Amino acid sequence: MSEHLIEIKDLAFSYTDRPILKRVNMTMSRGQVIAIMGGSGSGKTTLLRLIGGEVKPSAGHVEVAGQVVHQLSRNELFKLRRKMGMLFQFGALFTDLSVFDNVAFQMREHTNLPESMIRDLVLMKLHAVGLRGASHLMPAELSGGMARRVALARSIALDPLLIMYDEPFTGLDPISLSVIGSLIRRLTDALGMTSIIVTHDVQESLKIVDYVYFLADGAIAAHGTPEEVKGSTMPFVHQFVHGEEDGPVPFHYPAETYRKDLKLEAQFV
């Protein structure tokens, strides 16, 4: 098996004629937390979908644990997916199941473990996210931050090799946000897995990640450790780290010149 959990080689992808990813190369190791950043529509979620085998590349490949994802049979892909936790939009919980049953769900579905062992494992996972005492609650009784912690406990139910988080920090208050950040870090370390975070939250993610990739124009525009990223003078990286509205990532969606648009309007006045 390769020393990297994930190797992405010359990856290209398009939904239609317009290429979304043109040539992406990345490597990710066990125990690492990696952030993927980039402007809106730069293809970050698409990249996660390619890693999870939801869509197939038009060129290049993604290798996870030594297996080329798009070459796997349906069965092999399902098997691999069981080793991947995917928290897209931070995976909604089953609203009619308790916190306990939400976490137990996959264990009951995918293993033959006796109920007594499932009970112990569920409580262990809930303990890891600080919610063992909330096991009897229903999702409607949880705060937003608690619901995410339950989703996190559920995603580690089967001891995955990899967890992918799409915008894990969105809409959280500063305390919950930092709780989720440090949980992602701690669980990654404790379980020896790899975590990939797609996020716009630069400041929070720089506190917990090992490495950052910036996507732009279908390729990796910059990459580095948090220290390298913070010290970068590349205009693109600088714009992200300092949250500037305009720069290499434009504020405006491409449009006709303002003047031309206004003139057109004037014809109707």
Ligand SMILES: Nc1ncnc2c1ncn2[C@@H]1O[C@H](COP(=O)(O)OP(=O)(O)OP(=O)(O)O)[C@@H](O)[C@H]1O
């Ligand atoms: N199913 C689809 N069919 C066609 N085009 C799509 C589809 N899904 C996404 N796209 C397009 O692909 C591009 C990349 O989308 P993606 O969701 O990967 O971007 P993103 O970087 O995650 O964006 P954001 O930060 O806004 O969530 C966008 O221009 C989007 O409109």
